[in-house]
Amino acid sequence: MSDFGRKDFTEQMGDKLKPDSQKTTTEKIGDSMSSTYDRAAAAVVPDSQKSTSQKMGDSMRGSSDNAEENGKGVVQSVTDSISNAAQSAKEAITGRK
Known part of the structure; x- marks a missing residue:
């Protein structure tokens, strides 16, 4: 069980198991x-x-994050995540990549 205010472990696992190709833009941003x-x-x-x-x-x-990020720092990982979310939102609004 995760601590209060933190993402539940089963939800995290579900997020990882479902391929991005099967997720809606809203799911990807979330x-x-x-x-x-x-x-x-x-x-x-x-x-x-x-x-x-x-x-x-x-x-x-x-x-897992360290293996995926190949040594990126926390700040860079957060920056990349925010940038990816912004790009997904832009694509959803404009309808193009």
Whole structure:
């Protein structure tokens, strides 16, 4: 179980398992925004204030994020996520890439 205000672990897993090609633009934007928030929360909340399950979840996701991001820092990852969300919103509004 995740801590209050954090994205539930089963929801995170579902987001990863569903291919982007099967997601609506709204789902992609929502996933990007909630993931960005959750990553930021994981980075700024000290482990001493997290539940054991949240620490484990953050640790597991952190390993996954590090592998996916090839060593990008948290700030760059957040910046990229916001940029991707903005691009998805622009594409949804204009109807083109």
